[in-house]
Amino acid sequence: MAAPGRRTADVSSSSPSPSPAAPSTGRRLLRTQTVANLGESIFDSEVVPSSLVEIAPILRVANEVEVENPRVAYLCRFYAFEKAHRLDPTSSGRGVRQFKTALLQRLERENDPTLKGRVHKSDASEMQRFYREYYRKYIQALQTVVNKDDRARLTKAYQTAAILFEVLRAVNDSQSVEVDQAILDTHIKVEEKKKLFLPYNILPLDPESTGEAIMRYPEIQAAVYALRNTRGLPWPKDQDKKPEEKNTGKDLLDWLQAMFGFQKDNVSNQREHLILLLANVHIRKIPKADQQPKLDDKALDDVMKKLFKNYKKWCKYLGRKSSLWLPTIQQEVQQRKLLYMGLYLLIWGEAANLRFMPECICYIYHHMAFELYGMLAGNVSPMTGENVRPAYGGDEEAFLTKVVTPIYKVIEKEAERSKTMKSKHSHWRNYDDLNEYFWSVDCFRLGWPMRADADFFKTPKDPYLNHLNGENRSAGNVHWMGKVNFVEIRSFWHIFRSFDRMWIFLILSLQAMIIIAWNGGTPSDIFDAGVFKKVLSIFISAAILKLGQAILDLVFGWKAKRSMSFAVKLRYVLKLISAAAWVVILPVTYAYTWENPTGLARTIKSWLGDGQNQPSLYILAVVIYMAPNILASMLFLFPFMRRILESSNVKVITIMMWWSQPRLFVGRGMHEGAFSLFKYTMFWIILLAMKLIVSFYIEIKPLVQPTKDIMREPIRTFQWHEFFPHGTNNIGVVISLWAPIILVYFMDTQIWYALFSTLIGGIYGAYRRLGEIRTLGMLRSRFESLPEAFNERLIPSDANKSKGLRAAFSSRPKASGDESEREKRAARFAQMWNAIITSFREEDLIDNREKDLLLVPDCKDRELDIFQWPPFLLASKIPIALDMAADSGGKDRDLTKRIKSDPYFSFAIRECYASFKNIINTLVFGQREKDVLVQIFTVVDKHIEEETLITGLNMKNLPALSKKFVELLELLQKNKEEDLGQVVILFQDMLEVVTRDIMEEQDLLETLDSLHGANSRKHEGITPLDQQDQLFAKAIKFPVVESNAWTEKIKRLHLLLTVKESAMDVPINLDARRRISFFANSLFMDMPNAPKVRNMLPFS
Known part of the structure; x- marks a missing residue:
């Protein structure tokens, strides 16, 4: 079980502790070793014994500064050892003796080495020097806080500096050396700042952090300003004596802490919680920024309504007025509401396991809120004659120790009993049983402050209690409460009681069918008067079954007889008597429906006398018998009426509903x-x-x-x-x-x-649309529609979206006609998809190759002007297309058929060609070479436009061109200057393959020959070496200036050209497959559309 409340240890002491005797120069620690070396990891703050938790921050600082100054780290550990000895002189705590021994052994080992590395002559001087350096290096350098990380480092630096001063003063006192005044002044500044720079979760609420981005939101500022309105609050006298705390940003929750004794960390957490709740509702109520200088009253009322919904229901159920009294002065209403909400959140935040008992929290809040009202209204206590004060006072952690802990102890004792009596559920109470105690007005007998001798706090282990199930409760004796409404009894009969309606229906239907089959055999025979009379006997069977049901209810509720209310006991008895009465009434009246009865009816009639037959009497009895069931059926058909009746406190309605079901707090009106x-x-x-x-x-x-x-x-x-x-x-x-x-x-x-x-x-x-995408094959076929589905479901939009049948039977989401809007949608989806794939790699569900195959380019490549799909969809498409083109023999029927049947085939070819053109044009800068490339690409584009690429060009040597280009891509991935010659040769090889083997255009060949022979016609004889320039020899930009986009483009194109095996098994990991399929499938489900972040409800 979780503890009732967790105290957060201070990182440093707020005031210096008594100075220990520090080691003097050259002094060695001598002690007989009693245990083996436990290792240095034992001195981490996480493994310090629980009784020595106060020294954990000191050891943390020692580990932190050890790299910079081992001697200072040694002195910190020595001071921690002395403090541990003062906290537990006899080493009585668990693990304390071993901890002290191991720490002492380490101090003995480190004394001499650290002493030799000391700069100054004494430890006091060394500590002062290090303290000055630490303050200058880690505090002064971070005074101008830029972002959240800088603020976190500065907060930690202030905490560390405070601990270093504590050690410094202890060392100085041991050597009778006074601390320099400059260091004392610095320490005062550190202590002041340390109170401001406190740890936080989301909102930095200290005065130094007002300029942070999150604190500049108008809705946050409105909530913060409202909470800091403490005007007119009666602060405790000890708070008035501290003028330095008056202007340090105190707010309403600080006042509640001072008055009721909540924990500091709980106050900090709930302060952020309340501000975020108010800001969330405020921004949804007033989305326009120019209307947000003040917290909206409607937003405040909405938060209050949701927060106190259960509390108000509880008060109404018990017939008590709530303690939420508002002042008549309008200016004080907002402050009072915030105080009520803050008090509830502080109770909830510190309640720990009591959160499993929501009505118990309502009871606590009911009394504390009344005390809050009394303090603010200036009421006078009739007992003391003084102003009303909280019953448990405002001492530090008073709420935890005096309210939460006693109730938690009861839970703890009951849990201990459950471990020894597992099979006897009636002998111990769980959270629900304890919480049900507060469903009755009797819970107010507990009092406030709660009486320690009340029944609620008693367990069967108390010596003066009678035996557990004893019935002799004499006046004045206090007994164990036991379970309140329900005690579990394990029995085979539960299968009949839990499904009683089904069993009764099947039995009665069987009886009716046998009667009809016996007396004619067709369902129309039921309209025969004789057969209908026989069928009416099913009501007698129903009465007998209801009697059995009443007996089972009585048996199953027997063990809770001591604690259940009188109304519940009366209901069980009346149910049994009523069922038994109907078992007698219905057979008797049924017997008088026959003139000459047979069987049991004749026997009953002979007992009561042969009178005149009266069929209407039995019909009347059946109508009366069925009246409660008819009413229940009407309420079942009209659930809104049932909600109203079950939540009503009108006596007549309460009695009527009580007959069908005992009145309970939980579950009323939930239909x-x-x-x-x-x-x-x-x-x-x-x-x-x-x-x-x-x-x-x-x-x-x-x-x-x-x-x-x-x-x-x-x-x-x-x-x-x-x-x-x-x-x-x-x-x-x-x-x-x-x-x-x-x-x-x-x-x-x-x-x-x-x-x-x-x-x-x-x-x-x-x-x-559940399970629309069940396999990776289906994912590939529907991947094209994922970007639109993602934006349709998860990206907020003001446009109306179709729902119901129209959306359910649509094949895919409606695409946007605007090209720029489509690009934005694709970019949003790519960002989310890549985040998912990256998380898979971080969890080691996929390897690097699978990651590269699954990633989608984050944004559209403007130079390619096409949408790029993830490589796993396009894998092996290019090698297949190359082979089919080479084997086509000038016929494009097979390749065209394949492209039409597989759209990703076309996507892969188009992207590969576009990337090829882009890379070639990027690498070549020579004018002659560019002219040649323009002519080549013009011829190819013309064939593509005329759809004569296969028939007009010789594709037999296309794989050879692909091989050369793959080699070029591999050199581009290396990007080394010494590979320039190979790059030039590869360009010339590709040019030769294109012009000699693939293309047959005479004009292009003549152009190339004229370019190659230009120099030879100008110069006769031997041409100088520097003038013999071949194509691409001095026209290639290599190595390339790398960028992320360029690197990704090269890697992606290399994958498209080289991956020959199918990517049907990517990813291989089953969990990764399941997650991808679930994500893709969820996009097509009929689920609520995602709202804007500002319109989202808070998670709490």
Whole structure:
């Protein structure tokens, strides 16, 4: 179990402690080693024994400064050892003796080495020098806080400086050396700043952090200003004596802490909590920035309404007025509301495990809020004659020690009992049992301040208590409360009591079907008067079953008889008496519906006398008997009426609802809507109708005639043992014939439920678009629609979005017509997708290769002017296309067919060609070479436009060109200057493949020949070496100035050209596959659209 409240240890002492005897120069620590070396990790602040938690910050500082000055770290550890000895002189705490021994051993080892490395002659001088350097290096350098990280470092530096001064003063006192005045002045500044720079979660609320970005939001400022309105609050006298604290940003929660004794860290946490709640509702109420100078009253009321919803219900349920009294002066209303909300959050934040008992928190808050009202109203206590003060005072941690801890101790004792008596649930209370104590007005007997001798605080271990289930409760004795409303009893009969409505329905339906099948065999026979009278006997069976149900209720609630209220006991008794009465009334009135009854009816009529038959009497009895069920059915059909009636405190309505169910605080008025109930009802009506039709025609009716025949023919001899030797009509044979059918009749409901739930669930899932993407193959086929679906679901938009059938049966989200808007949408999706893939790599679910295959470019490449899909969708497309083009023989039918059947085939080819052009044009800067490239790409683009690429060019050597280009990409990835010659040769090789093997344009060849032969016609004889320039020889920019975009482009194109195996198994990890499929599938579900961040509800 969690502790009732966790105290956060101060990082440093607020005032210096008594000075220990520090080691003098050259002094050695001598002590016999009693344990082995425990290692240095034991001195981390996380492993210090719980009784020595105060020295944890000192050891943390020692570890922090050890690298810069080992001697100062040694002195810190020595001071920690002395302080530990003062805290526990006898080493009685758990693990303290071992800790001290290990720390002493380390001090003995480090004394001489650190002494040799000391700069000054004495430890006092060394500490003062280091303190000055630390202040200058880590505090003065960070005075201008720029961001959150700088502020965190500065906060830590102030805490460390305070601990260093504590050690410094202890060392100086041990050597009788006074501390320099400059250091004392510095320490005063540190202490002042340390009070301001406190740890925080989200909001830095100290005065030094007003310029941070989050504190400049108008809604945050409005909430902060409202909380700091402390005008008119009666501060404690000890607070008035501290003028230096009057202007340090005190707010309403500080006042509540001073008056009620809450923990400092709890106050800090709930201050941020309340500000964020108010700011969230405020910005949703007033989205325009120019209307946010003041906290909106409607926002304040909304937060208050949600916060106190359960408390007000609790007060109404118990018939008590709430303690939320507001002043008549309008200017004080906002302050009073904030005080009430702050008090509730402080109670909740410090309640620990009491949060599992929400009505217990309501009880505590009810009294503390009344005390708050009394203090602010200036009420006078009738007991003391002085102004009202909190019952538990405002001492430090008073709420934790005096309110939370006693209740927690009760929980702890009950939990200990559960470990020794696991099978006896009636002998110990859990959280729900303890919380149910506060569902009754009797909880106010606990008093305020709470009486320590109250029943609630007693456990069976108390010596003066009687035995646990004893009934002799004499006046004045205090007994263990036990469970209040329910005590679990483990029994096989729970399967019948928990599903009583289903069992009763099946039994009565079976009886009716047997009667109909026996008396005609068709459902229309029920309209026959005689058959209808027989069918009416099912109400007698229903009364008998209700009697059994009442008996089971009484048995299951027997162990809670001591603690349950009188009204609940009376209900159990009346239910039993009523059920028993109907078991008598219905058979008697039924007997008088027949003129010549047979069987049991004749016997009953003979007991009461042969009077005139009165069918209407039985009908009247049935109507009266069914009246409560008819009322329950009406309330079931109209759930809004049931909510109103169950939440009502009117006596007549309370009694009426009490008969159907005991009045409980939890669960009242919690019902589904009318449409949901209609769907639920129709599901079961159709299911049971199908089940009963099949059972009647296949199970019941075929057995009726054989049963009649068996009962008419007497059997004299039996080959087996006769189980019913005195039975008539061969009852043993009839039972053996019907028993398996009856068993199947009751059990096949599960089969029908499985069939209907599968069918309805499949239709509903299709309607809600659940499981639309179940495999990675389906993900690949629908990946093109993911960006639009992502923006449609998760990106807030003011446009109306279709829902219902129209959205459910649409094949894909509606795409935006604006090209720039589509690019934005694709960029948003790429950012989220890449974050998911990166997280997979960080969790080691995928390797680097899979990561590269799954990533999507963050933004559109303007030079390519195409959308780039992740490589795992395009993997192996280019190698396949190259092979098909090489083997095409000038026919493009197969390749065209493949492109049309697989859209990613086209995407891969287009991206590869565009990237190829972009890289070549980027690397080449020579004018002659550019002219050649322009001619080549013009010819290719012309063939693409005319759709004659395969037929117009010789594609047989296209794989050779691809191989050369892959080699070029590998050199570009290395990007080394010494590879320039190879790059030039690769360009010339590719040019030769294109012009000699792929293209056959005569004009292009003549142009190249003229470029190559230009110099030879100008110069006769031997041309100088510096004038012999071949194409691309001096026209390549290499190495390239690298950038992230360039590197990603080269890597991506290399993957497209080289990955020949299919990426169907990417990623391989099953968990990564599951997460990707779930994310993609969730985008197509019919779920609420994401609101804007400013419109989102807070998580709390």
